[in-house]
Amino acid sequence: MSKRTNYSSGSPWEDVVGYSRAVRVGNVVEVTGTVADDKGELVGGNDPYLQAKFALQKIRGVLEQAGARMEDVVRTRMFVTDITQWEAIGRAHQEAFGHIKPCTTMVQVSRFIDDKYLVEIEATAIISE
Template sequence: MRQNISSGSPWETQVGYSRAVRVGNMVQVAGTTATVNGEVVGIGDPAEQTRAILGIIRRALEAAGARLEDVTRTRIYVTDIARWAEVGAAHGEVFGDIRPATTMVQVAALIDPLHLVEIEAEAIIAT
């Protein structure tokens, strides 16, 4: 059984994706930016963007019946790897005890120049 989770973003129907998808006990959360009600939050602050993103991811996981503790992998895309420590510290505030497998890479750009961070997450719900 497949469950598509929507955040209500107009981009989901335009691009053809879901914020998260649950199949069985696995949940995949799409690349998530610090966009709330169509506005970028934490402009210029990658740590604040990371916190906002992780809040969005948490809500998507909960809508799919998962928790942050179920996350087994995150992928973090940043536009300036020199600021990795700020992003890493904010990620650690949420995942410090959970410790999913994590990758952080620099990318040339994200969809909006105000976005400094984008994060994907994968979770396996224990049965």
């Protein structure tokens, strides 16, 4: 059986809800839904592009902790509260992954745990051996 390693962001919600920022099993890294929040502070204000950009930076950071790179990402999922903002959110995704082109999905949801969040992004990476 492959070794499992959990990665924490230090968020108090991780223990309350029972989740990890990321989990690596073998050469697969799963990154949980990531929003534009830094230590309880919203980053990017009411700008979906800036929120997406910050969430992708957080994803990059935890991937690196887990021994992965953005180039290892094979799938992303983007959840948004206003699908009419798809171009701004898509631009942030393209800047992070344009040369990698992972599979992706973008869907509109009714809301997040905090109404200030406009986008939440998940990622799956497979580390090449």
